[in-house]
Amino acid sequence: MATKRIYSFGGGKADGNKDMKDVLGGKGAGLAEMSNIGIPVPPGFTITTDVCTEYYRAGKKLPRSLEPELRAALRKVEALTGKGFGDAGDPLLVSVRSGARVSMPGMMDTVLNLGLNDRTVEGLAARSGNPRFAWDSYRRFVAMFGDVVLGMKPETKEDRDPFEVILTAKKEAFGAAHDADLPVEALRELVSEFKAEISRRKKVAFPEEPFDQLLAAVGAVFRSWDNDRAIAYRQLNGIPAEWGTAVSVQAMVFGNMGDDSGTGVAFTRNPATGEDEFYGEFLVNAQGEDVVAGIRTPQKIGELQAKWADVSRQLLAAREKLEHHYRDMQDIEFTIERGRLYLLQTRSGKRTGLAAVRIAVEMAEQRLISREDAILRVDAEALNHLLRPVFDEAKKAAAVKEGRLLAKGLPAGPGAASGRLVFFAEDAAAWRAKGEQVVLARHETSPEDIRGMAAAEGFLTAFGGMTSHAALVARQMGKVAIVGCDALSFDYHARTMTVTRRAGGDVVLKEGHWISIDGLAGEVIDGRLETRPSEVVEVLVEKTRDARSAPTYQRFAKLLSWADGARRLKVRANADQPDQARVAVAFGAQGIGLCRTEHMFFGEGKIGPMREMIVAATPEERRAALAKLLPLQREDFRGLFVEMAGRPVTIRTLDPPLHEFLPHDEEGMRALAEATGKSVVHVEERIEELAESNPMLGNRGCRLGIAYPEITEMQVRAIFEAAIDAAEAGARVEPEVMIPLVGMAKELDHQAAVVRRVAQEVFAARGRKVRYLVGTMIEVPRGAVTAAEIARTAEFFSFGTNDLTQTTFGLSRDDVGPVLARYLEEEILAVDPFVSIDQDGVGALMRLGVAGGRATRPELKIGICGEHGGDPASVGFCHRLGLDYVSCSPYRLPIARLAAAQAALREAREAASKRRAGANGKRAREGRIARDAKAARNGKTRDVAVASPAKKRGGRRAQVRA
Structure with missing residues (x-):
């Protein structure tokens, strides 16, 4: 049976309906539905998305068999309008519009007033009694057709639209302030001049035959699915390239x-x-x-x-x-x-996210939709809009109009911030201590910058992607960030940042210069723009506003309370400090899924002992340095346990390679030598000894604990002493010790033995025990593949999807920017795998890990602690995979809560739909059997397949005699 290619609408009825967006696109489905419910809609028809697929498969050519179908569809429109397509006396004009299955406003092309030529324009003028209207429509059509179909674009980016140049000259010649002021004579001249310009530039004559115009326009709209802006929009919004667009042709x-x-x-x-x-x-x-x-x-x-x-x-x-x-x-x-x-x-x-929440909640309260519909109605990612400080849009627009937009990068930490430029973390902390607002700008950031990042209003980097260090910390701290802003370059000695611009020349900004960064748009703006905290943050985090006076917060809280009632997945936070844990609890965290202990070493008074430990010449010296770190880490852990009040706290032992904690400049090395009593030569040799060609694959994670078990011993002792301290103070504690980068069961066995030995030592010394778990991060492929073996020791798994993505793809998230940009541009990848889990590759390893781990230990607790834990699509995948929880940055917890609820509701609705389909199928089978039996009683004979016990035993063809 031939596939239906064209669906007509108009005259109070339509072939399609609102549920056919996959076939008719959003526009076509909307037009069909409005026709069906009695809304006044000009008649027309929609060419399906399947034809778009045919068009591209045929090398961007319309199938020949489409032409008679188009003519037949046009005849229906002619009958409904009483006009003729190409009729010189009473011409039917049509619009040709794109329409993907999801809205892509302005991304694809449209042609209006199609069907005009030198004959039909006169008929339109006569029938309307308005020659000016007819010729105005004609000049618009020629310009739009020339642009969309024939590709009449400016020759360079600096040039103006060629038709606009001619139009401007015509207005000047006739003294017209606006297009509407041009007389008929001028419009006639414009049509001729537009056609002449097309002929001159494109070496083709403007087509006079209306049906030729229509075929060309349909092809051009299909082509616009693959124009640069449409591709960019698809990439930003995760729209598959294979969907294609429909084309709606409608009476003008x-x-x-x-x-x-x-x-x-x-x-x-x-x-x-x-x-x-x-x-x-x-x-x-x-x-x-x-x-x-x-x-x-x-x-x-x-x-x-x-x-x-x-x-x-x-x-x-x-x-x-x-x-x-x-x-x-x-x-x-x-x-x-x-x-x-x-x-x-x-x-x-x-x-906006603000509007989405209000509309969903109010419609539910008005009983227009159910609470479940309200949960599904809000884009989880849009909740970001309710959490971040924002710029006043009018003031920002004025700044852009003044030419103050400097550059664009990747919007890694949503929100808005202004501050004085600083280029070093210690300067950020020092300036902040003096009451200054600062923006930390660097080539890239590292863990050593953590204090400066905490002090800054936001950060700006030239390198790195959406899961780079700067982006990770931004989301965890709730900081504004723009990363991968390649228009920036730095001279740290001169303390300047240069912005390379395509037009207007380079701009050199000195330390202390005010800039503003918009993390929602990825825009860097010269000068200071005031921000204001969001209402939700004022209530939940700052405690400066009464919830009763905050309607936005009340709707936000109501929606999330509904979501919490619908979801199965628990949500935890990635948090390293007690203040971060406090924010996490405010945003609904049910535990900490990842405490990165290395971030604690950059706190006040901690980096010195850490470096002393690293450059130690003997195990005894190393233990002496670690003894200085023990009480500092213990206090941090105790604070986490107290803030989390009985919720589980997963603490990862030291993960990054040791060289990341050491200075690499001469002055820093001299200072370290002096502080530790070592020679500069010894420090240099130690730094050289620790250097790695590829730190991602080097001596880090559990490998460090195996090489230096005293590091693991100190951290574990700090964890259990802190847990007992908190328990003695009346807090409930639930520590989970997580060993990173495990790929072999014996690695975990080694480190788990250290954990359990030290735990028993602490329990014996303190005369008190606490319950705890020992588990691992699954972040290398071998760990996922051998999960069944690892689970003999591990009591929980947490997928570290940042590193699992890197090791699966063989790509470094900090160095892969140019590769990913090209892959996304070429649509080799549909979405950045560091932003949303690669479900076919990384996801396949996760499936193996879940299946293997639970085959050995059915009750195994499994979660995810990579940054994907705050990505709605990844949260949905984790739900389907049967994970117990996701963990993400504190400020992304509301997003994860809503996304988890949406995943559960969609799963339930799909199951209900399958049950209904099964029930309908059963009723249909029973109906066929009843009809066949009735036919038998009426004396007719035919071969039918009888669903009977005999058929179930082996199947038979039964001759039914009626």
């Missing part, structure tokens, strides 16, 4: 017929705030692109009542009908042609 209605006509865009609720108000704009005597292009100042939708009272009533009725039908805020486009209202589009409206 005209908002530019005079003062009784107009066009507009509206939302059924405010998309910025979520307020239940009709929100939008319209223009009189204009076409749709005039609103979007901003070439004229539109009027507020509320002013429509004064202009067209009847149209306003119809539009408000359509608003109510559409929102109740779709049970969601809708984005609609409309045209008024000589006082008659038409809707050209409805789709789920784009909204």
Whole structure:
């Protein structure tokens, strides 16, 4: 059976409906549904996404067999409109629009007024009684066709649009301030001049035959699925390239017929705030692109009542009908042609995170949707908008207009911050101590920068990706960050940062210069922009606002309480310090899934003993240095246990290679030698001895503990002494000791033996015991493959997906920027695997690890502590994998809570759908059997397959006699 390629709509009925977005795209499905429910829609038809696939498979050629189907579909539109496509007397004009299954506003192309030529324009002028309107439509069509279909683009980035150049000259010649001021004579000249420019530049004549125009436009809209901006949008939003776009062809209605006509865009609720108000704009005597292009100042939708009272009533009725039908805020486009209202589009409206939460909660309370629908309605990632300090958008827009936008990078730590530029961590801490706000800017950051990063309002790096050190710390600390900003270069000696710009020349900024960074947009702005904390943070973290006076917080809390009731996965936080644990608890953490003990060594008074330990010449010297660190780590761990109040706390033993803790400049090495009583030569030799070509694959993790068991002993002693201290003070404790980078069971056996021996020593010395677990991170492929063996010792697994991704792909997350950029551009990868779990590769190893671990130890607790734990898609994958918890940065906990609930609800709905399908199938089979039996009783004979006990025993063909 041939696949249906074209679905018609209009005249109060349609072939399709709102549930056919995969086939008709969002626009086509919306047009079909509006037709079905009685909304006034100009008639037309939609060419399916399958045809887009055919188009690309055929080398960007439309299938020949499509042409007769197009002509047949056009005849239906002609019958409904009473106009003829290409008819010189009463021409039917059409729009040709793209429409993917998800909204991609402005990313693909549209052609309006198609069907005009030198004959039909005269017929349009005569039928409308408005020659100016006809020729205005013609000049718009020629320009749009030239741009979209024929590729009439500016020759360089600095050049203006070629049609705009001609139009500007024409307005000057006729003394016209706006396009609408041009007389018919000028518009006729523009059409001729536009065509001449096409011929000159493209060496082709403008096509006069309407059907040729249509075929060319359909092909061009399909091609726009692969234009640069569409590709970039797909990459940013995780939209698969294979989806393709549909194309909707629709009879034109005209908002530019005079003062009784107009066009507009509206939302059924405010998309910025979520307020239940009709929100939008319209223009009189204009076409749709005039609103979007901003070439004229539109009027507020509320002013429509004064202009067209009847149209306003119809539009408000359509608003109510559409929102109740779709049970969601809708984005609609409309045209008024000589006082008659038409809707050209409805789709789920784009909204801020603030608006998304408000709309979902209020619709649930209004009983438009269920609480489960409300949970599913909010993009989990959008909760970031409710947590971060923000810039005033009007002030930011003014700054950009003034030319103060310096550069763009990767938005790694959402929010906004302003501060004075500093280039060294110690300077950031010192300036902060003096009351200065600072932004730490560097080539890249390292663990040694942790104090400066804590002191800074945010950080900015030239290198690194979304899981680089700067990005990880930003999310954990709730700091604003932009990483991978390759327009930046640094002269640390001169204490300057140079911004290389494509236009306007380089900008050199000195230490102390004020800059502003927008972590939501990845934008670096010259000068200071004031920020304000989000309402949610004011209530939960800063405790400076009463929740009763914070409606945004109340809706946020309500939605997450519903989510907590729906999810199975627990959520933990990655936190290293008591203050981070406090924030984590405020955001709903059910434990700590990863405490990175190495971050503690950079606190006040700790780096010295740590370095002393590393350069020690003998085990005795090393133990003496570790003895200085013991009470410092013990106090940090005690603080974590107290803050978590009985929730599990997973503490990872030392992970990074030792050279990361050492200075590498001459001054630093001399200072270290003096502080430790060693010679500079000894320090240099030790640093050289520890140097590694590839630290990711070197002497780190459990390998350090095996080489220097005294390090593990000190850390474990600090953990259990802290646990007993906290327990004696009345706190419940649940420590979990995690050994990193285990790939072989004997590695874990070695370190677990150290843990258990020291635990018994501490328990004996203190006369008290605490329950604890020993487990491991699964972060190298061998660990996942041999999980069954490792689980004989491990009492829990935690997937360290940052490193597991690196070791699976053979890519360093800090050095892979150019590779990933190319792979994403070429669509070799659909999404950055350091942002969202690679479910086919890394995910396959995780499946092995779960299956192997639980085969040995069915009750094995399994979680994830890589940064993927805060990525909604990864959280959904972890739910399906049967993990017990995900752990992420404190400020991403609300995202993880919501994503976990969404995963559980989707799974439940899919199971219910399968049950319904099974029940329907059973009823259908029973119905067939009943019909066959009835036929038998009526004396007819035919061969049928009988579902009977006999068939179940071996199957038979039964001749039913009726």
